[in-house]
Structures are given as structure tokens and as C-alpha cells.
Amino acid sequence: MLTRFTDLLSDDDVVLPLVAKDKWDAIEVLLRHIDAAGHVPAGQLGAYREAVLARERSMSTGMERGIAIPHAAVDGLDRLVGAFGVVKSSTGLAFDAIDAQPTTMVVLLLVPRNQKLQHISTLADIARLLSREEVRDAIVECAEPAGVWRVLASAENGD
Numbered sequence: 001m002l003t004r005f006t007d008l009l010s011d012d013d014v015v016l017p018l019v020a021k022d023k024w025d026a027i028e029v030l031l032r033h034i035d036a037a038g039h040v041p042a043g044q045l046g047a048y049r050e051a052v053l054a055r056e057r058s059m060s061t062g063m064e065r066g067i068a069i070p071h072a073a074v075d076g077l078d079r080l081v082g083a084f085g086v087v088k089s090s091t092g093l094a095f096d097a098i099d100a101q102p103t104t105m106v107v108l109l110l111v112p113r114n115q116k117l118q119h120i121s122t123l124a125d126i127a128r129l130l131s132r133e134e135v136r137d138a139i140v141e142c143a144e145p146a147g148v149w150r151v152l153a154s155a156e157n158g159d
Contacts, residue, residue: 005126006153008080008109012037014145018085018106023062023095027052027070030083030108039081040110048074048110062097067130069123071109073116080119082109086139086148105130105139129155 015033020026031052035045051072055061061070071082085106087093092102107126111119129135129152138151 004156005122005129006149006156008122009082009084009149011146011149013083014148015083015085016142016145016148017088019089020085020087020093023056023060023068023070023093023103023106024053026068026085026087026093026095026103026106027056027108030070030085030106033083033085034081034108034110037083041076044074044076047076048072052108052110060096062095062103063127063131064097064099064101065131065133066092066097066101066104066136067107067127068093068095068097068103068105069107069109069127071107071111071123073111073113075113077110077112080109080111080115080122082107084108084148086142088140105136 020029031049034040051074052070055072056070062068087104092104095103135155139148142148
């Protein structure tokens with residue numbers, strides 16, 4: 001069963017603008033956002049942080065076209081949770097991306113360990129959606145999180 005990006009996140013899960021000094025700071029900002037939204041079980045933020053950081057240290061999740069999808073498989077969740085940050089600075093973030101270009105869109109995902117394989121296609125679908133230039137261009141133009149969510153929903157609906 002494929003899961004749509006907009007089924008995973010609401011506009012409350014969009015951080016606009018994402019203000020961070022580097023990729024490590026961006027991960028921290030998004031983790032704190034997920035925690036503040038009540039998506040992290042009590043006492044688990046430190047373990048989830050370490051899981052995401054360990055994954056990032058093992059291999060950068062910086063992709064092409066300004067996209068990064070830091071993620072980790074974790075215990076204690078019954079569904080995938082995440083946050084989507086949009087960097088508005090003209091320089092973006094250095095994220096050790098495959099194409100060596102700065103990152104402007106960061107999707108942080110925490111995947112239940114027992115559902116890891118089920119969500120591989122979801123990760124690919126998110127990357128595919130954000131790799132579309134017209135979607136990225138429309139997101140960059142958004143002034144509020146609800147606008148970003150509407151762009152994503154429209155793109156997923158084929159509009």
C-alpha cells in the first residue's frame with residue numbers, strides 16, 4: 001500500500017522557514033518540531049536523535065536537486081512521523097548531497113522499526129515528488145506552511 005506524503009504530514013508538520021546553520025542543526029530543529037507536536041513518545045527524543053544522527057553519519061541523506069531526507073528506523077512508534085523544512089536562505093544548507101549542491105528542502109522521517117520495509121517505497125515516492133522542478137519552484141514561493149501542504153497535495157493529485 002503506497003502512502004501519500006500529505007497523508008503522513010499535515011501543514012502543522014511544515015517548518016517554513018527552516019532556519020539552521022548546518023545539516024546537524026536542521027535535523028535538530030526538525031526533531032524538536034516533531035517532539036513539540038506530540039509525535040514523539042515521552043522520553044524518546046534522545047534515542048530518536050541518536051538514531052537519525054547515526055544514520056546521517058553512516059551515509060549522507062543529501063540527495064540531488066536541493067533535497068535531503070534524513071530518517072531512521074526507531075522503536076516506540078506505531079506510524080511514520082516526520083517534518084518538512086523549507087530553507088528560504090539563498091545559500092541553502094550544505095548537506096553533503098550527491099550533486100554537491102546546497103539543500104533547500106529537508107524531510108525528516110522517523111519510521112517504526114517493524115514497518116521499515118513497507119516505507120521504502122514511500123521514501124522513494126517523496127523523493128520523486130520533490131524532484132519535480134515545478135513542485136520545488138512552487139514550494140519555494142510559498143509564504144506559509146499551509147501553502148506548502150497545498151502544493152504537495154495538488155502535485156500528488158496530478159494537478
